[in-house]
Amino acid sequence: MWRYWVGAAAAIVLIVGGVFWWRSTASAQHHTARHAAATATTEAGDEPIPEPPAASEKTREEKRFLRSDHDKNGAISRDEFLAARRRNFAKLDVNGDGRLTFEEYAVKAEEKFTKADADKSGSLNPAEFETTRVARKAKASCVCQPKNDDGD
Structure with missing residues (x-):
């Protein structure tokens, strides 16, 4: 065997x-x-096939770095790195005391629940819950070149 x-x-x-x-x-x-x-x-005298255009020198990470480097000194300080977090925290800290309560943290979720609870029952049925679904953007479709008959 x-x-x-x-x-x-x-x-x-x-x-x-x-x-x-x-x-x-x-x-x-x-x-x-x-x-x-x-x-x-x-060799046939036709012009050669031109090279495709070169990509931009700045990559996505370079662009992200430049957006974070607010004083344009070539380095990101701790304050620059945390600036976006501070802005987001400040938006949530409604009373400005420097502390987030659960109510401040969950205010958007509370608003979303209240808006979805159409019958004001204090709970969501399946149809109401479906309205809370996160709307995601569709991914950009690939623009692909069709293949020639010779396999290219």
Whole structure:
């Protein structure tokens, strides 16, 4: 019985190896064909295919860093780092005493519950609860280039 298991495992290894080998040769042929087509285009007197435009030098993190560096000295101090948190805390601290009570913390949730409780029963039925669902923005769809008939 063990011979069958060993034979099956060997067959699986050979199949997986064959798939990887086939994909690597197909990929190499694809790149060679693309390079040959680009070379043929330039040799035929046509203008070469222009390079795609370069991406902006500033990455998302660089932009985020620059937004946080309020005094533009190239470093983010502790106060600059915590500034957004302080603003958010100040919005919640309605009475300005520097402390958050549960009521101050949960004021938006209380308002949301009161607005959803249409029948003013003090509890939410399934239809009322559904109105409290967070509306999420749809992800931006990918603008993909259609493939040509030759596989590009």
